Amino acid sequence: MNIDVDVMDREIVKLEKLAEQGDASAMFELGCMYEKGTTIDIKKAIEWYEKAADLDSRAAMHRLGEIYLKGQGVSQDIEKGIEWYEKATDLNSGYAMLMLGETYLKGQGVPQDYKKSKEWLKKALNLGNLSKNADFMRYVFEWPNGRKKL
Numbered sequence: 001m002n003i004d005v006d007v008m009d010r011e012i013v014k015l016e017k018l019a020e021q022g023d024a025s026a027m028f029e030l031g032c033m034y035e036k037g038t039t040i041d042i043k044k045a046i047e048w049y050e051k052a053a054d055l056d057s058r059a060a061m062h063r064l065g066e067i068y069l070k071g072q073g074v075s076q077d078i079e080k081g082i083e084w085y086e087k088a089t090d091l092n093s094g095y096a097m098l099m100l101g102e103t104y105l106k107g108q109g110v111p112q113d114y115k116k117s118k119e120w121l122k123k124a125l126n127l128g129n130l131s132k133n134a135d136f137m138r139y140v141f142e143w144p145n146g147r148k149k150l
Contacts, residue, residue: 008038019051027052028060035063035073042073053087061088062095069099069109078109089123097124 012033018026031048034041052060061084067074069081088096101121104113
């Protein structure tokens with residue numbers, strides 16, 4: 001797949017103009033382009049995600065949470081990853097609630113905590129719009145094969 005670099009450069013210039021005008025979506029898109037585009041620069045990606053997050057972009061908070069929690073292109077920082085997900089939950093992000101629930105359920109970088117996991121997963125479930133995650137939620141709350149219920 002050939003990506004026209006000139007087209008990408010023009011798109012970045014266009015997005016930067018919108019971002020300078022306070023467009024959080026443009027800031028988020030710039031973060032994505034620097035994270036996964038033709039010119040990878042995780043530091044710039046994080047800068048743009050943080051700017052978008054400062055304007056309440058839940059999508060940017062999600063990316064920051066994942067980047068830090070999994071150490072994607074940066075040193076893993078579980079505390080910072082959880083902090084970004086928690087900020088997104090303040091904006092009623094079901095996805096962030098689900099990620100926190102899964103993190104505590106599996107003990108990913110944190111002590112395994114079924115109580116915290118259940119709290120976050122129930123909050124996510126109560127928000128609705130998580131149909132694509134219904135199988136995971138069903139697994140957590142039914143615990144087939146004799147596993148401990150939450």
